[in-house]
Amino acid sequence: MLGERAWRERFGADPRIVGRTLVLDGQPTQIVGVVPSSVVLPDESTDLWLPSAWKPSDRADESFRRAHYARAIARLKPSVTLEQARAQLQVVVERLKRQYPRTNRYMGAGMTPLQEFLVGDTRVPLLFLLAAVALLLLISCANVGNLLLVRAAGQERELSVRLALGATRGRVVRQAITDSLVLSAIGGAAGLAVGWAATRALVALQPAGLLRVRDFGLDWSVLVYVVAITAASGVLFGVAPALWAGRRRPAATLREGGRAASAGPRASRWASALVVAEVAMSLLLAVGAGLLVRSVRALDRVPAGFDGAGVLAVTLALPSVRYDTPQKVRAFYDELTTRARALPGVERVALTLVPPLAGTGWTSDFVVAGRPAGDYGTEVAHGIASPDYFRTLRIPVLRGRAFTAADADGAPKVVVINDALARSYFRGQDPVGQRIAFDKVPDSTTTWYTIVGVVGDQHQHALAEAPQIQVLYPFAQAPNEYMTLLVRAGCRECDPTRLAAPVRRLVAQLDRDLPIRELRTVAEIRAASLARQRFLMTLLVAFAAVGLVLAVVGEYGVVAQLTRRRIREMGIRVALGARPTQVQWLVVRAGLRLTAAGAALGVAAALLVAGALRGLLFGVPPRDPVTFGGVLLLLVATGVAASWVPARAASRAQPVDTLRAQ
Structure with missing residues (x-):
């Protein structure tokens, strides 16, 4: 389904657009309709809707049941009230808890009127x-x-x-x-x-x-x-x-x-x-x-917890059709960062899943090794960063160390946590060296990560909100198609937008079909939060x-x-x-x-x-x-x-x- 704005701006309001084929991420995709601009789901900037479908390999992975990133939209029957629908939903929640105790024992679900959710x-x-x-x-x-x-x-x-x-x-x-x-x-x-x-x-x-x-x-x-x-x-x-x-x-x-x-x-x-x-x-x-x-x-x-002056943020999303393995994703971003460091006027280059003040990745529950059963934490934000991330944004390392080249694929699993998590769940203890897992009921199949460092807090969503507890994975151990390249100019007063054109050319040299999703300075991200x-x-x-x-x-x-x-x-x-x-x-x-x-x-x-x-x-x-x-x-x-x-x-x-x- 094509949005009306894209239909008018990109296809000249072609009345014969239905039935034509677009190539998305290398896959032919047929246009079956045009959505009017009055539709604001999920927001007014949406230009394209694709059918929701998960691959069998996704469903086979147990982590799939922990990935609560999707929302369902339902139209109630005329005879059903919101309270009745909530009661029926609770029955489903209790059934899932019994059927999948390992992932759903402590999970719940809520129901909110759509108008209330949209207005927020x-x-x-x-x-x-x-x-x-x-x-x-x-x-x-x-x-x-x-x-x-x-x-x-x-x-x-x-x-x-x-x-x-x-x-x-x-x-x-x-x-x-x-x-x-x-x-x-x-x-x-x-x-x-x-x-x-x-x-x-x-x-x-x-x-x-x-x-x-x-x-x-x-x-x-x-x-x-x-x-x-x-x-x-x-x-x-x-x-x-x-x-x-x-x-x-x-x-x-x-x-x-x-x-x-x-x-x-x-x-x-x-x-x-x-x-x-x-x-x-x-x-x-x-x-x-x-x-x-x-x-x-x-x-x-308000101190944001980082120094974004003179830093350019370039967001990319590698198409999974062409970058279908972690090795291909790592190879592309490794080559990109290597070439970006060689650009004139560049001081440092790093990768992050989401820049500070632009949101977080996903959230989950977590447990710390050695804690009693049922002693778990909730809503920890997950991020991914390259070794130079903390130096590029000048985020202080308070204890332990930052990531290094030794934290590669195949090496012991490690994470860095922020100070908010250290204060909240490690009172009176040194978190460095302790192990953490992202599950409520760990067993023999659970993946454990060793905490190697504690870094200063960064505001993830807004300066008015307290920093969220967060863990960061090294990019080499958790490559993701969706990453943001951070490029720091040679001086704090330098205009980082001057690096935009060289970075665009660099991306085109590596993959001429890869669009840049977003390009802005970190200072602009901070301004947007206000x-x-x-x-x-x-x-x-x-x-x-x-x-x-x-x-x-x-x-x-x-x-x-x-x-x-x-x-x-x-x-x-x-x-x-x-x-x-x-x-x-x-x-x-x-x-x-x-x-x-x-x-x-x-x-x-x-x-x-x-x-x-x-x-x-x-x-x-x-x-x-x-x-x-x-x-x-x-x-x-x-x-x-x-x-x-x-x-x-x-x-x-x-x-x-x-x-x-x-």
Whole structure:
């Protein structure tokens, strides 16, 4: 089965593709169908599906029953519940335990809904982003409502005159709601344009692991959602200005517009409340962004256990049809490493099954010789490495030795373990010299390996995860078709990508039909392990920045309106001898009061919900005082900035002109 992407990109969407033959690993393979791009099993990068089949020789090997690397997918009958299916599966598990006690005595099986399995750990980050988007929408709506209130306050006299001349209050309310809907429609249209561009950028920038990003786009469901949100926002946040405008008494408004010493609070109460809400919500976003920024910085400082600077990783997979014996696999990789060492600018060359931070090989149970029956360990990761692997990545050997040329095929079986395994299962003992087997119930047929060294831990999957317990086999004793060639450049600062072209030519010289599965630097592998956290951080920082700008705009509008309403009072103060700085402080203080109220509300809310971020953070407590303090200082600075322009305008007003205008 061919994937739709491969069908379009490699075969030009040929409608006659079904029935044609591909040569895969030297074997003719017939194409029987094309899988649509909407299918994301096992992931969206899959281009080809082959029928699952094991050779009789595989089934005859007892290790086959220990190789739990495959997952089964089943569709339940309509009448069968998940609990019933799990109970039936448990019956099968118990039967296998009785039938194969040596390999299945301690094994179990589970069943998970496919949707839950596919979404996995992306659910929490996506829900978190959804909450951030909702906060940003509320901030935007509050800002629109604030602007409408300010606009309505500026039209008090006009509306009062209209009411006094016979206009109905319903007509005034309808006009205010109409104004709100027009603004919302303009904003919705602009949002669609920005959303289209942002979606394309997100698809390009997203890290691996976010589900079905190819399907991101603006379809009819998105358009309907945007129209509904736009209309709802326009009505909901146009109601307050509309009701406020419709309930005003013309006589009271005209009196307030006269020569009073200061304006009453009714015109600014709603606007101030909205600004407080904006500040509180922007603080929530800023705290979330700050926590993620500090978390990513903490992750970036975590020692990975190896030095990947200046190292190129080239992943190959030898086709089993042509490399069908361990001797052929060894011969190819031995020749490859020998020639790679001779390339100009190369310091060291090594082989590994999987580079650090790119995963592990397989996992299994294990026992240590001399331990009582039933004393076994689980989930030890297996790897394969050549003798120069530890020196190439500068991984320290803590005890014993690394692999040498003496650990060849036919020599005594040896392994190297990492420090995590030594600490966990050899407390108070020296593991070097002890024997280990990868079985729960060893017998006379079990293969035992002698531990010859303990090396420093490397993070296998992610910097946020503790290093997994691991054993490494020498490549000569465990040759594998799938290996990664590590090439260290001559200096730490050298660009290892300059070695890419020579290595490609070298592989082609050895086997012109062998493709390179992946070629990247070890530094890029490390960066990829942080890609999801950086992606979430970037999005949330962008949301927080937009929310903060909207809050500043809203606060500026309210402070400017309050200043205009108190301009006569300030003119009197200046006439009575007040200094410009005193007038400026009067205005800035009004803005800081709004900031302080919003900050207090936002901090309380952030302290309540911060615990929900615990699963996304590393090395930073959810209620991190540094983050909260930094965000509060930022809010104070933006509050002063929002008030400074109207404060300077008020301090520069001429008392005579101000009093004459009033």
